[in-house]
Amino acid sequence: MPERPELDYQRDLLSDAIPGTVIAAVHVHDPIVVRQMVRTDLSEALVGRRVTTIVRRAHFMIIGLEGPAPHLALAIHPMLAGRFQLCAASDRVPKDTCFAITLDDGRQLRYRDRKRMGKVYIHEQAKRASIPGLATVGVDVLGLEFTFERFAALAQKRRDQVKVFLMDKSALDAFGNAYADETLFAAGIHPKARVRELSSEQLRALHAAAVSVLQEASDTVRARKPPLHEKVRDFLKVRNRKGQPCPTCGTPIRVAGVRGHDAFFCAVCQPDRSGRGFVRWSR
Ligand SMILES: [Zn+2]
Known part of the structure; x- marks a missing residue:
């Protein structure tokens, strides 16, 4: 899952590359990732709009668009496996491409997601708070x-x-x-x-x-x-290093379940001080 360090870096790459370009075409390769929060046809809604800003909020990449009112934007949540690609529109389209916009300079911004768990919200900027996860960002x-x-x-x-x-x-x-x-x-x-x-x-x-x-x-x-x-x-x-030596003390890294998430940790450097002994060491 891309997290903040990756998304901040990608935001900077996109900010250097696409503001000022105009959307020439919209491609929905897999509608399962698309959340259309505007009433009109997607192409009608997006084609002709100019990319203004790229912003990261929580784990969303938000692409602001300029054009006739209401102001629209794309908010993309990559979830587990989503990623972006910027390339020539004529480049081969990989199978995991779910959504793309062709820009007026001949390039294409693609959202690729082999697990298809991410979401692309096409929304009015004024209604962003109705997107799950964007109502309140800490x-x-x-x-x-x-x-x-x-x-x-x-x-x-x-x-x-x-x-x-x-x-x-x-x-x-x-x-x-x-x-x-x-x-x-x-x-x-x-x-x-x-x-x-x-x-x-x-x-x-x-x-x-x-x-x-x-x-x-x-x-x-x-x-x-x-x-x-x-x-x-x-x-x-420690992340995804189960069984490998802790870089500090050499103890093998363990995994524990925390509310449905896997947590990788070193039992020596991160001792359980609760005394409840709730760690299942067998995992
Ligand atoms: Zn350790």
């Missing part, structure tokens, strides 16, 4: 407003497990599975720990790790410069 973790006081105030309201809290996009913008695991590892906190059971020292460590993990990942992705449709994740320390 505090920008890499913004100046993400102070420890703000984080502590959010944490104080939580009764859930810390990984669930980190992944709540209406609280924090934004963590998915991968960077939530990396943040908990950096903070030395067990993924099943309850937020209200964290010490103030742990809460401070978690706040600092949230910022440093996302910032370092963003810096790494930018430095590596992958193509738009590729994802660089080989630098992650």
Whole structure:
């Protein structure tokens, strides 16, 4: 799943590439990903509109369009396997291409999704809040407003497990599975720990790790410069590394289930301090 570091990088690539172009054609290869929130025919609604801005909010990429009122936009949520490709419109169309717009300069922006779980919302900008997941987006973790006081105030309201809290996009913008695991590892906190059971020292460590993990990942992705449709994740320390040695202590990385999500962690560096022994070590 592309998460914030990848999406921020892709937003920058797209921001350098497509604003100012005009949509010349719309292609729906698989309608299952399309959520049409405008009444008119899609081509009629979109063709002739000019791309203005590319914005990331939570795990959405939002492409603003200029044209006759009402102002429209595309909000794309890549979910597990979605990705973008920008290429010549004449390039072979891969099988996993679900949606595309041809631009007036001969290029095509494609949304590819082999799992077809992502969504492309074509919507009026004024009605964005009706898109599930965009009604309330939490505090920008890499913004100046993400102070420890703000984080502590959010944490104080939580009764859930810390990984669930980190992944709540209406609280924090934004963590998915991968960077939530990396943040908990950096903070030395067990993924099943309850937020209200964290010490103030742990809460401070978690706040600092949230910022440093996302910032370092963003810096790494930018430095590596992958193509738009590729994802660089080989630098992650625990995510998807079950059985491999912890980079800090050498203990094999384990996996635990947290509310339907897999959490990768090191049982030594991220000890379970609850005393409840709820970790199923066999996994
Ligand atoms: Zn360790």
